[in-house]
Amino acid sequence: MKINQNQPTAYDIVFPVFGGKKTKEGHFEPINIFGTAFYIKNNFFVTCAHTIKNANEYEITALGFQNEKGTLTFTEVQNSEIFEENDSGILIAKIDRAKSYPWLKTKLAMLNNVVSSGYAYGFDNEHSEILVRSYKGHITLVGYYHKFPKSPAHYELSYMCPRGISGAPLLYIHNNQPYVCGFTIGNERTSIVIWSNKEKDIENNKTSEYVLEEALHRGIALQSESFLELESELLGMSIGEYLEKAELIK
Structure with a gap:
């Protein structure tokens, strides 16, 4: 299977999360990409809880990565942990060439520029190719996401986050250094009715209503x-404590 070679460095930072099966020959056969994961050292990766759950419905969950020959290969996920309260999770897998970015604890303000890179619609099965896509925009809202039980702090983004990019790092770039300031989880849509009209069909005793809506679409990142x-059993400590120990907190 091929990968798009136009962004070679991105394949060391973000990794597609696959669900698939094992062939008779013992090889991994990918069925689909369910999200994106990124590295936090020591064989640990971060992604969304729903990404892990969707991939785990298949026989094997695996991460894809670029090997030394520039083609895609796979490594099976050894273990995972999910945090339902904010749709996040941790994977254990081994990718020697994986690289990690430092994390930023500081809350960003509205209109700060951010970037998301991941595998949005990234599985081109027809051409046996994996594609990584990047999105750039700014923060439109800083608040709390009340659709999750504990209302975690979140950002609304000026761009949408398509299927496959769930779990991708949200990056803030300062002096050419990317910092992880969160991770993408999905999209929101809000709409209002700006026009409506009802038509009555007296002969057939039916009423039809026509509605025109104005909608706002935006990406969501924690x-x-x-x-x-969050306290992690896999890490044996809180995630913040682990990142400090791994020297990934700035």
């Missing part, structure tokens, strides 16, 4: 602070 406070 702030790093809502993830750092």
Whole structure:
């Protein structure tokens, strides 16, 4: 299977999360990409809880990565942990060339520029190719995501986060250094009715209503602070404590 070679460095930072099966020959056969994961050292990766759960419905969950020959290969996920309260999770897998970015604890303000890179619609099965896509925009809202039980701190983004990019790091770039300031979890849509009209069909005793809506679409990302406070059994400590120990907190 091929990968898009136009962004070679991205394949060391973000990794597609696959669900698949084992062939008769013992090889991994990918079925689909369910999200994106990124590295936090010591064979630990971060992604969304729903990404892990969707991939785990298949026989094997695996991460894809670029090997030394520039083609895609796979490594099976050894273990995982999910945090339902804010749709996040941790994976254990071994990718020697994986690289990690430092995390930023500081809450960013509205209109700060941010970037998301991941595998949005990234599985081109027809051409046997994996594609990584990047999105750039700014923070439109800083608040708390009340659809999750503990209302974790989140950002609304000026761009949408398509299927496959769930779990991708939200990056803030300062002096050419990317910092992880959160991770993407999905999209929100809000709409209002701006016009409506009802037509009555007296002969058939039917009423039809026509509605025109104005909708706002935006991406949703959790702030790093809502993830750092979680206690992890796999890490044996809070995620914030682990990142400090791994020298990934700035």
